[in-house]
Amino acid sequence: MTQSFKKVHAITGMKDVLPDSSAQWQQLEHTVRQWLASYGYRNMRTPILEHTRLFTRGIGEVTDIVEKEMYSFTDALNNEHLTMRPEFTAGIVRAAIENNILYDRPQRVYSLGPVFRHEKPQRGRYRQFHQIDVEALGFAGPDVDAELILMLARLWKILGLKDIRLELNSLGQAAERAAHRDALIAYLEQHRDVLDEEALRRMYTNPLRVLDTKNPAMQEMANNAPRLFDFLGEESLAHFDGVRRRLDDAGIQYTLNPRLVRGLDYYNLTVFEWVTDQLGAQGTVCGGGRYDGLIELLGGKSAPAVGFAIGVERLLDLCSQSGPSVAAAECQVYMIHQSDEAQRAAVGLAEQLRDAGLAVIVHAGSSGFKSQFKRADASGAAVAVILGGDELAAGTASIKWLRADALEGQAQQEAIPQDRLVTELKQRV
Missing domain, CATH: 3.40.50.800 (Anticodon-binding domain)
Incomplete structure (x- = not known):
């Protein structure tokens, strides 16, 4: 007697995209490719699998991604530690260094595809999800920071999305962050009684992330903490002012958020997020910023860079709320x-x-x-x-x-x- 086969289900947090839904994905991807081409960005594709040390070095060993969320394993054939990419930037920078594409000229590049994080699945957050990743490699000025933000404002307009707002901050340079870090640790030590377990764990390893807490009991403490912005020097302030002036010239509205730090260690100077109230707790649609030290950190010749990533599932969710989707015809x-x-x-x-x-x-x-x-x-x-x-x-x-x-x-x-x-x-x- 043949033993019955137990039905196989998709892995938790990894969703099938069926033909009717896939038509919406393809339409969005087509729109995105045209939008990026209009600004001179070219497609770049990197492997899903990378050496684990690329992410621990690039993203930061004490970030949530590296500590808790990466899908990592040891390749039994050659005993190498490998990781399914949790984000695109580190892999793109690795490829740029390895293939020497920055020595001739700066590069505007983008990637589309899946990334993997072991998180609790919920609306807008999956274990396999997809990103539109855009990177401007080799550009130092505030003009390119502003260009990326203006690009995004245009994409929202193309897609008919209105309820997305921009939050902006500057993280300054390494020395300025170090001075602020010392002041912040001293401040947190004085408020141990209100810190939760996660904040106590991060207090000495990544104190800036303590301020990004969602714990209501810590909000007053976080609001009164030393602000990194107050530690910025003339060059950092001038760069940020350059970004803001260009956004003002274009009529882009934004909110200054001194607690905006992003979840990755490689950022410096400008950081930004586009957020919405239409997606519940997962309100960030797009995030990015400048990461001038990452190329050198990963073994390349020092070069500036700035970029952003958009969550495709969240973007499609927003698009579906702005109007009914029409299934693409199978044929003519x-x-x-x-x-x-x-x-x-x-x-x-x-x-x-x-x-x-x-x-x-x-x-x-x-x-x-x-x-x-x-x-x-x-x-x-x-x-x-x-x-x-x-x-x-x-x-x-x-x-x-x-x-x-x-x-x-x-x-x-x-x-x-x-x-x-x-x-x-x-x-x-």
């Missing part, structure tokens, strides 16, 4: 036939239509006209092409328009000689 032309001979003729005509650039489905198998028309309508096709006994005898194909917008100005159904079918449909579909 659906071929309906009766008899084996008609089906073979339909296959030949379909290939000619595809040569002309049209998307065509030939009904599979044999079934009645009624069920074939029902399937043609469900496909979203603009027109059905019908081949029956009468059409084969006359050397014609009947076409029936299935959509009101396609029908405008045309007879709903008409017969066309088969040798004119390609030309007619190419012009009219």
Whole structure:
């Protein structure tokens, strides 16, 4: 007796994207690629797997990502410690160093794809999720910081998203952060009684992240803590002022948030987030900033850089709230036939239509006209092409328009000689 097989389910926090939903993904990805190309950004693709030390070095050993969220394992074949990428930036910087792409000129690049973090799954937060990652490598000035923010404002406009607001801060330079760190640790030591377990753990390793707490009991303490902004020197302030002036020139509204630090150790100077109240607790749609020290930290020649990442699932969630989504059609032309001979003729005509650039489905198998028309309508096709006994005898194909917008100005159904079918449909579909 055959033992029954236990049904396999997807891994918790890793979601299937089915064809109807995938159409929305493809539409968004197409829009994003056009938007990025309009600013001169080119696609770059890096491996999903990287050496674990790339992320512990680049992201920071005491960050939540490295401490708790990475999918890491030891490769049994060569005993290497590997990690599925939890973010794109470190891998892109590694690739830029390894392939020497920064020695000729600065680079504007982007990546699209999955990243992996072992988090508690909830709305807008998955264990496999997807990011649009954009990096400007080799650019030092505040003009490029502002350019990235202006780019994002344009994307929200293209997508019709209105309830996203910009928060802005500067983290200064390493020496300024060190001075602030000392002052912040001293302050936290004076307020041990209100610190939760997580804050006590981070107090000496990553005190800046203590201020990013969501614990209501710690909010007053965090609000009154020494502000990093007060420790910034003239150069850091001048850079930040340069960013703000360009945003003001463009009419971009923003809020200064001195507690905005981001979750990665590599940031310096400008940091920003675009946030919304439309996604519940997971309100950050996009985050980024400048990371001038990371390229040298990972073994390259010192070079400035700035970038951001957008969560695709969160962005799609926002887009779905701004208006109903329309499922993409499976094809433009659906071929309906009766008899084996008609089906073979339909296959030949379909290939000619595809040569002309049209998307065509030939009904599979044999079934009645009624069920074939029902399937043609469900496909979203603009027109059905019908081949029956009468059409084969006359050397014609009947076409029936299935959509009101396609029908405008045309007879709903008409017969066309088969040798004119390609030309007619190419012009009219």
